Amino acid sequence: MRKAFSGQTRFDCQTIPEVKLNLKCRDEIIPILRGLQHAYSQPQLRDEILDLVGQDVNEHSRNDRGREGLDYWHITVLAAARLGCNLDYDKLQDLAEQHRALRQIMGIGDWQDDIDFNWRRIRDNISLLKPETTEAISHLLVAEGHRLQPDAAKKVRVDSFVVETNIHYPTESSLMVDGVRKIIGLCVDLADDLGLPGWRQHEHLLKKVKQIARQIGGIGARKGPNYMQRLKKPYRQLLKQTRRLLRRAADLCEQALSQGASDLNCAFRTASIKHYVELTQQVSDTARRRVLEGETVPNEDKLFSIFEPHTQLYKRGKAGQPIQFGRLLLVYEDAAGFIVHQHVMDRDSQDVDVPVEQTRALQKRLQNTIEEISFDCGFHSPDNQTQLAEIVPQVCLPKKGHKQSADQKSSASEQFRQARRRHAGVESAIGALQAGNGLERCRDKTELGFERYVALGVLGRNLQTLGKLLIAREDESCHAAFSKRSAA
Secondary structure, three states: OOOOOOOOOOOOOOOHHHOOOOOOOOOOHHHHHHHHHHHHHOHHHHHHHHHHHHHHHOOOOOOOOOOOOOOHHHHHHHHHHHHHOOOOHHHHHHHHHHOHHHHHHOOOOOOOOOOOOOHHHHHHHHOOOOHHHHHHHHHHHHHHHHHHOHHHHHEEEEEEEEEEOOOOOOOHHHHHHHHHHHHHHHHHHHHHHHOOOOOOOHHHHHHHHHHHHHHHHHHHHHOOOOHHHHHHHHHHHHHHHHHHHHHHHHHHHHHHHHHOOOOHHHHHHHHHHHHHHHHHHHHHHHHHHHHHOOOOOOHHHOOOOOOOOOOEEEOOOEOOEOOEEEEEEEEEEEOOOOEEEEEEOOOOOOHHHOHHHHHHHHHHHOOOOOOEEEOOHHHOOHHHHHHHHHHOOEEEOOOOOHHHHHHHHHOOOHHHHHHHHHHOOHHHHHHHHHHHOOOOEOOOOHHHHHHHHHHHHHHHHHHHHHHHHHHHHHOOOOHHHOOOOOOO
16 A cells, blocks of 8 residues: 655654755755755646656556555655665665654655665665656656756766676686586575486586686686687586586476476476576587687677676776776757766667767757757767757867868857867766766666666666756855856
8 A cells, every 4th residue: 555645744853945055065966956856846747747756656556456556756856865875675664763854745644654675675666656656757857857947858868887787807717617607506596496317516516617727717817828729628618517407407397397387386486597598508619719729709799797688898998997898878968967868789789889869859848948969979969960960050060180170160059169169068967877876886786777877877867967957046155056067
């Protein structure tokens, strides 16, 4: 049983619009709470947000039956604070239990100690939100910011960066160990439950695989003369052991399905084993092609994590991070600092593939408000230049190459030059998303979790921006409204 929010006034706390925030404090939670307070005080905006949350939370259940759950408003506040302040669930639990202003914004009184904010409960409720829902809430908040500052959407700057997935440095040997370890664990549990033989020596089998992988790691670390030749022997042994285990796992799945053909639990567990067998086989194939056959394997055929298979390798030449493992995130920032649009690119997409489609979608959503947009040279192609000019009146899209860029700059208009100078400011927004909103490295699992994590990070950033805008309108000199960032 859930409700959108509690409209009942209490003796032990103020109503949410009347909560006093410490505007002399520079902590990032103050603008977030101010943004949430403003959203709650606008009935139409609040109801639209809570309707979106309710559709996800009660997608497969009724909101008037069962045990009492967290209110939709509680979930909204906790979701905003999680990456708005770049918190893990333990810290978020502590704030939900101890932070007086946060509890008052949630509508929880000083005498109200019966609400359980265990970190698992918080995680399970926030995980009910779909990435599309979180993005829609962010769009509503951005629209409210544009209502307060109408000219903000006229100028937009665009860039992309890599959000890393939470994986270890991948090598074929380590990934095969990951796959074999997971497969053996699943197979042992399934065989024990069904009383099937063949996995009594599972610890010994895993130990042998790990020993071979350590030999490969030692050779790869020391290198030396002909180290690729010396790698072939242990790789042949590792591939041989892996093939044997994969065959045994496939045989176990067939036996299990023949014994429990109508058991859904058995079908689910065998499907999980087959999933990891398929991924481990893919890694084994790339290892054979690269090490034994000397083939150069393209990134599209490689797997960089058994547990996060959507991860991609990017060589972007960044200082200190020449190689990154994750996914590319495209962001559009307006003149007020709002992230008006974000897009997680496909594994095989690059900057040059996405600007036209995404800009057209954004311009349509903002009802053709954008008058000027800027990119860096990585987005340039002749087709992009032509099509973007049809979508936005003024496009700053530098050409690739020093000579072509210089020729373009010499004949460019003053508006183009100004947009080009201002474009570097988008790096500040990216730095804020990475350092302040957790988008340097995703801490959630699976591709769906990755997309939800990105959407929550952008939501937190937009709430901070809205909160600072509101605080500055009330008192420009207060610390909570201070920002060094320049407008786009």
